[in-house]
Amino acid sequence: MxxxxxxxxxxxxxxxxxxxxxxxxxxxxxxxxxxxxxxxxxxxxxxxxxxxxxxxxxxxxxxxxxFVDAHVHVTDTGLVSGGLDLSAVRSPQELLDRVAGFAAGLPGDAVVLGHGWDESTWERAVPPDAGQLSSAAGGRRVYLSQASMHSALVSQALLAAVPTAPTTEADVLAAGGVSGWVRADAHHAVRAVAFGALGAVQRAGAQRAALESAARAGIAAVHECGGPVISSEADFAGVLAMSGDGLPEVYGYWGELMGVARARELGAVGAGGDLFVDGAFGSGTAYVSRPYVDRDGCGRCFLTADQVAAHLVECVRSGVQGGFHAIGDAALSVVADGFAAAARQVGVERLRAGRHRVEHVELPDRRVVAAFVEFGVVASVQPAFDRLWGGDGQMYAARLGVERALASNPFAVLHGVGVPLAFGSDSPVTPLDPWGAVRAAAAHFNPASRLAVRSAFAAHTRGGWRALPPGVVDASRExxxxxxxxxxxxxxxxxxxxxxxxxxxxxxxxxxxxxxxxxxxxxxxxxxxxxxxxxxxxxxxxxxxxx
Known part of the structure; x- marks a missing residue:
């Protein structure tokens, strides 16, 4: 193919x-x-x-x-580049001021879309509530995704527009009692409503702007990660339709459990990407084996090992590359168990032949790394995560403790045992900045996890082509x-x-x-x-x- x-x-x-x-x-x-x-x-x-x-x-x-960026969200990237970028905000009041200024130029029925706030960089890490956001936006619907894109601040008007209000309210309270800060299932429901309000022209303009930005950064191909939770079928199809039209090539991954047939119908090259096994460290929803340091609990697990195995078996029998989003060590263990169970059904060699992939792979233990080697799993990773949040004194240390923060994103360990690496940005979670990613991998906060510049460059070029399913391109010539x-x-x-x-x-x-x-x-x-x-x-x- x-x-x-x-x-x-x-x-x-x-x-x-x-x-x-x-x-x-x-x-x-x-x-x-x-x-x-x-x-x-x-x-x-x-x-x-x-x-x-x-x-x-x-x-x-x-x-x-x-370069090849192996994990992007094209529409979100375009909306941030031409919209409300909150990455530099350093206080709740500054966020409200930015919302008020941006909303003032919008129609009264518009949705205020923003991205990038990170409360771990604030002196007072308590975001505004839904009522304050409504006031700042003049009663408009507001959706502001956190830097990890796995939680968001929303206004009362947007909460009221979500059909699953009881579930939403429960997940709002689960997010630390901060009204208007949604995560997990509530976030998925709210996001669908917010992005469903985008018009076709606005969506296409954002997509083209994002792909033009990628080309300006020396990126000739991107892997778009869509799915029923993170985007929509129309959004996904629109991005794929722009591929190669004077823009970088787009290779799509559709993240729907047991959704191989739908992925094929939509023109995806794989049934994976943002098929969530867990969430993210930033929202406290990555699934970890030991509780978070700064909050209760171990995060969220959305799939079982049996579901992972069933999805992989469907992919193998259909000749389609599969994959998952997994960040925490407990989530990655679920994935490893799922691969082992799938191998028992279809055989190790058939499973390896699919060159299936896992996105992020931030906190793998030795057993997980061994499973990746055994089953030929590609690790699609984002070096800028360590640059922005790793090490001592940054967000990962606040969430996980310094020991686990320094153990995260072990690029050299994965590379050293032969796990194929493909670098990406997860834009707009981190910028379209491939040389910055190369430097981040070579200057990892943990010296034991650093890659040589040449190896990091290969992961961001050849690695992206080799992460595609067999037969999509001739990887030896890319x-x-x-x-x-x-x-x-x-x-x-x-x-x-x-x-x-x-x-x-x-x-x-x-x-x-x-x-x-x-x-x-x-x-x-x-x-x-x-x-x-x-x-x-x-x-x-x-x-x-x-x-």
Whole structure:
């Protein structure tokens, strides 16, 4: 099966890109490449370059394979980029002020959509209640997702519009007695109502804006994670329809339990992604084996091991890649048990052949890691989680304690035993910032979890292609600069220079400054090319003449 949205490059002129510094380990001296019919037709030095229809002067810029973001929410990302971004808010009053200012410019029947608040960064970590939000928004419906996207603040008007009001109220109270802060099932119900109010034009505009942002970041493909809880069928289909239309390619995952047939009908490449086994640390809903430090309980588990196994067996028998969202150690244990049960029904080799995947994988223990190795599971992970919330003194330590915070996101452990890694952002939970993710993986708060920059880069390029189901693309020809490979690459300004391996420098030489405060400037994207088609060109870049 190939992606029906992939566009042939046969109608394109032959383009020579020359005068660059190519990240091409098999041909380290290469400075130029020729693109013909959507593939790399020649690699070498400028002096040996063949003639072409168009010549692009790279002026010593760095050329690398383009990035793949293996976990995004396209519509949410677009809404945040053009809407109410609350990531910089540092107090309840500041949040109310931002809501009031944003709502004032909206029609009276509009829904105020915002994202990114994180009460763990506030001196007084008690968000406004539903009544205060209603007052600030002039009586409008308000939905403000927390940074993790697994809980939200909502106004009285929005709560009143949710059909499952009794369940909603129960889950509001379960969220610490803060009226208007919803999580778990209540959050899912409220989110559906809030996003159901979006018009088709607004939704499409947000989707296009998000994909354009991805292209500007050097991202040529994204994995959209949708499902009946996190999005809608119309939203999901709309994102997939934009794939490759002068934008990054979109590969969709539909997260519905036993929903293989529906995933296929919608054009998804896999029946997984945000199929929730648990929630998130930020909302206190990730399922952990030991209670949270700052609240009662161990989070929420939404699926049993038997349900995980049944979904995997359906995927195997239908020839579809499956997957799950699992963050806490207890949730990951449920997933591991489900894989083992599925293997007993269909056999280990058939299960491994599906290259099934798990999203996030933040707190795996040794047994879980061993199960991933045994069953060939791909770990789709987000390095920015550690950068934003890991280590001592940040949100994970407040929720879990320092020991578990430092044990989270063990990239080096997974990589070291052969678990395939695919990096993503979970945007808008964290930004579309692939070089930032590479740096975050290499500068993990726990030195034992750090990856080499080259390994981190591979996880964010080739790793994203290899995380797709078998047969969707020829993974051997994706994510590399090589003769015959897909002409999918990005051109970068590298202000900090180039490493001996040929990659832009993203970390200071002194390990003492590694981490969120590292001052090393990150590369800036000048061009993004997808199968020979330029989907982003910076204003200062000009194609020069004929060959």
């Amino acid at each position: 190939t992606n029906p949205a992939m566009v042939s490059g046969a109608d394109l002129p032959a383009v020579l890109y020359r005068g660059g510094r190519l990240y091409c380990p098999a041909q380290p001296g290469a400075t130029a490449l020729l693109v013909r019919d959507g593939r790399i037709a020649w690699l070498g030095v400028d002096a040996d370059a063949p003639r072409a229809d168009v010549v692009v002067e790279l002026d010593r810029a760095v050329v690398t394979p383009a 994510g590399v600069l090589a003769l015959g490979a897909a002409a999918t690459f990005a051109v970068w300004s590298a202000p900090a220079g180039v490493s001996p391996q040929g990659l832009p420098v993203v970390l200071a030489d002194d390990p003492a400054v590694w981490g969120p405060a590292d001052p090393t400037p990150l590369p800036r994207c000048l061009r993004t090319v997808s199968r020979g088609r330029e989907i982003f060109v910076a204003a200062e870049q000009v194609a020069v003449g004929a060959g």
